[in-house]
Amino acid sequence: MTIGVVVVGAGFWATQMHLPALARIPGVKITGVVATSRESAEKAAAPYGARAYTDPDEAVQDADVVDVVAPPDVHLPAVKTAARHGKHAICIKPLARSLDEADEMLAAVEAAGTRLFYAENVPFIPAVQEAKKAVDAGRIGEVFRVKACEGIGRPHSDWFFDPVRSGGGAMLDMAVHSLEFCRFFANAPITSVYADADTYVWGDRTSAEDTALLTVRFGNGVLGQCEDSWSLAGAMDSRFEVFGTEGRILIDNLHRQPLQVVGATGWSFPLPIPGLLADGHLDMLTHFTNCIRTGEPSVSEGRVGRDVLAVVDAATRSLASGRRENVHHQSEGQSS
Template structure:
């Protein structure tokens, strides 16, 4: 049995991680940690888990094997450090930290402790994108030369997002991390440079952070990436992905019933029928993958270094917004 302590009792913990963990065979949700006892009990109750407000005490529980951090970004570093101190593995929701420096501190701590850190970015685990990746890998659209992602919401689901001290930033750190990871997933190379433009158009009365951003990425292999990300999409949501190749293209709109469309010069237009779970957001597959890697020790396709590399792109994008120039991504 793999015991999990979930740090966080907000929307994403209650609606995504806890239900997914409960479906994984051999996983026991041991406890939930929150800032208030009431919210911890509400989240923990359906799973027969214990409620804590003391992070250290919860992580020290000998039943805990892994700490799943689903809390605001200002909690990520202390939670991962606590997990490492007690010899627990850690799963951390995006963004890995508020800065590259925080990510580096986490990675150093788990390396010293001999534990593992997994980066809970669901995009590579979305079933429609897994299907798209199979098409691309099979050569159906030729050589990939451009990738594009659009991730938008009307408003963050909690007030702490508007506080840059807690959140670490705005729409780039919160939303563009998804788009960057999608582009990286299909470009097949590190991001070499980024040009970014951003502004605060809808929520200037609530935050100094950007609510809208457009990033242009250039990958080390020459592929061009585009990211359009926002908290300013009034009355709607957006989760669209595009891959362009020399012989075709793939379009994924993950919020519609038939999310995947593909066209190739050899096969013509294709509207594949939905496969089981095609509309799912990938959280069950993602968390199952992490639990499996904890059990078998095999490499993970989304560990802490992936989250750290995404933060390096975010920091280059923020430098670009400030300078008005294309900025190199530091390694």
Template structure:
């Protein structure tokens, strides 16, 4: 039995990670850690024997806990991974891995020294529709891939802390483009060597100095061109579209078309009542199951901490490009 403590009690923890972990065989949710006892208790209540805690170190010290699943704001990621490593526990960390490259490198150093593992909870490679698309690409059904494109947009983040760059580390590039970048990497199947980025704050300028809209153009080592359109500025709807262009065909995945019912109103904004649970359709169940299977078997992971660090290297170059107005080269990646 693998014991998992979930660090965080917000939307993503309650709606995705906790329900997914509860469905996985051989997994026990040992605790939920939140900033307040009330939040921790509310998130832990549906899961038998899960403790409600406010101290990450207390969760990591529990001998029945083997993994910390960090589903908290980015300013918590580094200290939580360091605490996990200090107690000999593995860590799963939601995207973005960290607020910047320095923090990501410190996280990797901590787990290397402890001999523990760090998994990067980026769900995009685990989305069933994208896994099917990857099989078609690998089979040569659309010829040679030469361009990839991702569009990820929402009206605004689901929590106020996103608008505080000290906590979040950045805006739509760090929050949304990390998904788009991982999609592009997944299908281009080569490292990103350069990025040109344009960004601005058009809708939420009264709430944050961070960018709410960004467009990135990518160049891969194998010549593939990539495009990422990411925003917190899409009014009245959500966007989640992925395209792969080949010399003999094209694939379009509209990740919202799995749901034919869209509801938009002035009170609640947009909503998509799901016929397929989001934790399945968006790959979270498969992702967490993969991580825990890797712990059991010792097998390499499709998405470990080095993947998250390499995505941050592209994010770093994108922010440098916004500042310089030029295409920027990617600093050396970890693999």
């Protein structure tokens, strides 16, 4: 069974991660690329012999799956387009700009009888997978605290600075990674969050926060801490920690390379292993396409992205109230 995938988006993550990863998966055919300009679509599609589109409705006709790798203001309409045509969808983080949009996306795929996968790569990072095996084997005892740090010097595109397009700042862009790491190892839903955030570096470009600290409490009592920013001078930061009663684990995801060159954008080059492998994108997309073939449940269905947004929603309320806020998860029986 060949699975045809049309990619919505022709920016960095589409051209550097998703498209080359999809091209390596047996039985997957990239049928097209959708972008706002035909020139961008053609440039991204050409290496894969795919067609270029500017109209999503036209692009989905020859595809089985719509892979949304575009700014957050595109996520809801793209997923609804996929559902309207009876196609499955994969959507990059954050799932949506708001909890309401996420619920609308989930309702659309449920009504259509299709599936929505949440393309959060962190659980698929090889080092994270190995750490999870160690935790599940009991090598560090019982997990009681988790911590994640995700920082960059600035977003890689200007649209991030526009809250109307992006939906928010560093919490929605960066903390979603940290929250998913913490949930993956705490193995329980987040029940409450306290957030503090401000804009220190990019106040002349955006009203959104560029620096955020979140402390979360899980349903099983585990404590979590997330440090996320667009304000980190120099290179990127991507560190994860798991603390157990008999040991601890540190994953330093970006210092795996012996050579680090920091450019004006703040990104680190080169990596000895392509990002689509080292950051789990290939394994993630392979998992999604296998789930489509077999009908098996995914470890990252759309409801996972919705749950992360529920935490961001509570964190936003915490910023306004100055208090710890409860997380409103979906009730049993609601759309998933």
